[in-house]
Amino acid sequence: MVDIATRVWNHKWKIDPIVRSLIDTDFYKLLMCQSVFRNHRDTNVTFSLINRTRSIRLAELIDEGELREQLDHIRSLSLSRGESTWLRGNTFYGKRQMFTPEFMEWFENLRLPPYHLEKRDGQYELTFEGKWPEVMLWEIPALAVLMEMRSRAVLDDMGRFELQVLYARAMTRTWEKVERLRGTPGLRIADFGTRRRHSFLWQDWCVQAMLEGMGPAFTGTSNCLIAKNRDLEAIGTNAHELPMVYAALAETDAALAEAPYKVLADWHDEHEGNLRVILPDTYGTEGFLSRAPDWLAGWTGIRIDSGDPATGAETAIRWWQERGEDPRDKLVIFSDGLDADKILDLHARFSGRVRVSFGWGTMLTNDFKGLAGDALAPFSLVCKAIAAEGRPTVKLSDNPEKAMGPPSEIARYKRVFGVGPQDAIPVTV
Amino acid sequence: MVDIATRVWNHKWKIDPIVRSLIDTDFYKLLMCQSVFRNHRDTNVTFSLINRTRSIRLAELIDEGELREQLDHIRSLSLSRGESTWLRGNTFYGKRQMFTPEFMEWFENLRLPPYHLEKRDGQYELTFEGKWPEVMLWEIPALAVLMEMRSRAVLDDMGRFELQVLYARAMTRTWEKVERLRGTPGLRIADFGTRRRHSFLWQDWCVQAMLEGMGPAFTGTSNCLIAKNRDLEAIGTNAHELPMVYAALAETDAALAEAPYKVLADWHDEHEGNLRVILPDTYGTEGFLSRAPDWLAGWTGIRIDSGDPATGAETAIRWWQERGEDPRDKLVIFSDGLDADKILDLHARFSGRVRVSFGWGTMLTNDFKGLAGDALAPFSLVCKAIAAEGRPTVKLSDNPEKAMGPPSEIARYKRVFGVGPQDAIPVTV
Known part of the structure; x- marks a missing residue:
């Protein structure tokens, strides 16, 4: 009817x-x-x-x-x-x-x-x-x-059945990822795919597929509307814009060097527990951690959002150990350029050494690569x-390909934050 | 809403x-x-x-x-x-x-x-x-x-998304066949999949996919309801039950030998043109054709429904040539155990030599092999x-695996119709 x-x-x-x-x-x-x-x-x-x-x-x-x-x-x-x-x-x-x-x-x-x-x-x-x-x-x-x-x-300009088959293929692909991931003990994955999604309805489908396929290993979604509609946990902590704006507002180099910690001091006043997650890469993870005040080592976790993720996690583990913290109590959230294989690799490598968690974005909610020629390839x-x-504002990150800001300011920030040579990693998503 | x-x-x-x-x-x-x-x-x-x-x-x-x-x-x-x-x-x-x-x-x-x-x-x-x-x-x-x-x-016992992905996979598979077939000049395929379909809705989907994907190369469906609902040609001529029942009713061996021709004589009175299609394999194609009356060579075509299809078509071509008919005016309809590759092979081999047409059954409307383990494999x-x-009743066909009837009657029919040794071909669908 x-x-x-x-x-x-x-x-x-x-x-x-x-x-x-x-x-x-x-x-x-x-x-x-x-x-x-x-x-x-x-x-x-x-x-x-x-x-x-x-x-x-x-x-x-x-x-x-x-x-x-x-x-x-x-x-x-x-x-x-x-x-x-x-x-x-x-x-x-x-x-x-x-x-x-x-x-x-x-x-x-x-x-x-x-x-x-x-x-x-x-x-x-x-x-x-x-x-x-x-x-x-x-x-x-x-x-x-x-x-x-x-x-x-x-x-x-696609026909009705061509469209249906396009989505059939995308569903099949997503489900194959779910099948590859599920059953891995201790895996914890959230949807972080709102900003790069193929469409709202498609993100909503992917979230539901994760929910049915992964069960409790699917921890929630960053999307508030979908979390509300589907009765899921809303997931997320903080992002680069905070240190970037705080840094831009700094009047002196000394104030600039302090800006990223000021962000987290404000956050410390407001939040506790699993919301105390450090995003250390805005101006280079190594320098950020080595100069960090001790109270920051007491925070719950670190989110790795650029550079080689395994290197980032090893750096975090070393830092916690140096500050007398037990990494096994700590949370590492991977959120950069993930797909099923990378998730399984990182989980296998770090599970047991730290509490591992994943924020899966583009390749969860927008993997249409090759499904309409190259026309829907992620970007x-x-x-x-x-x-x-x-x-x-300036962002350096752990990957020079992701750096942004005027060249003279980038140079100044590199000097202030003591960022040396970095490995370039192509940014596809 | x-x-x-x-x-x-x-x-x-x-x-x-x-x-x-x-x-x-x-x-x-x-x-x-x-x-x-x-x-x-x-x-x-x-x-x-x-x-x-x-x-x-x-x-x-x-x-x-x-x-x-x-x-x-x-x-x-x-x-x-x-x-x-x-x-x-x-x-x-x-x-x-x-x-x-x-x-x-x-x-x-x-x-x-x-x-x-x-x-x-x-x-x-x-x-x-x-x-x-x-x-x-x-x-x-x-x-x-x-x-x-x-x-x-x-x-x-499958979940909602598991089901959706199952159909997504089946749709993808069907569409890949459509994509492989379309663009082949002169191809003519009809849906013959009602009897072996996965479900009514699935057959209806497959028909629509063929319609959108193949255009005029999709000639219609054997299913009257779908033909009516989708405004398609209803396709089909006659089947083994006619010679099987006519043969069973024959009182003598002589009457038995004549029964298959009596079927077609009755059909000849009722139909003309593309409905005059011989189904020659009920009691062996070779013998049926060699003993056939000359008026039958004037019929439009032959349907190949058992045995090796290329052999069957070559036999038909030779027979038409022997009877002074031009095979290029004749129709060969392949309808046994087809899938996309076999369709393309047969089309490549016979296109131009005869008018070729396909009635595609099980593997169009019920190819779920491997999609739910082996549980949905065709049978x-x-x-x-x-x-x-x-x-x-007795059926011999051109494949002894498809023979049916009491052994003593099979022996008698083989004698009456002069059927010698036959190659066995496994029947999977």
């Missing part, structure tokens, strides 16, 4: 909105937003979209008018009552009232600020300028919109804080 | 019926039924289900009560007005009024006769006794019910006329 009402209702939509909720975003964005709201609510920050895969000419694939419609739709969104209730009433990481009444009141009244969109050289220049807690919330929906519009553009799109109070 | 009415309606079904229409059957069954109705309407015939793959113990997989419910449901079916209109009004093989008003009136009043069901040695003994035109219509629905109940039994289930007026 065709549901006529649904069909007629669907006729009324001017667009098929990609992002339909302000909590269709990563959980760590909201945690960081609350922290920023508390500590830097009036700081002016600029976020910008950066397509690291220049060969994919997004402005030729995606119609500007349609992109504006999607972005305008996001600006029309506000927190629904149910979403607000979930954020206020849910237990996150074992804690009630993770979000303060003051933050929630602000969030309930938030609309996303204006965006600035231009075409240049086959790419979109999409920037967001304004108060940090507001513009930072553009990152994930902006990425999700661009990613899904690219998918739609590629799928646009590397990010949306980053590029300036704070008019000063450029 | 959930369609509540649909959901509540679905609650009301006591069973999920597998066969829901009397025209969910092969088109040739209806053509033969009309012929039988005209020439032998009072002949008593027994049809019986035969599982040639003894290792699949159907009576242990399928609940007897549920099987009876499905068979009882089929007995409750009658031709709907729309189905009757389609049969009366449609053009089949370019001919209007393929079915006479007298036959249609009989068919509109038909309910399928009783069945007899017993369990023996892990198998079901399912037989149908009665007037030939009535019991013959049990063949396809009985097979479809057993096939789909076996599928359901295997799928019963060889048939439903055959085993007796007429109390006398056993």
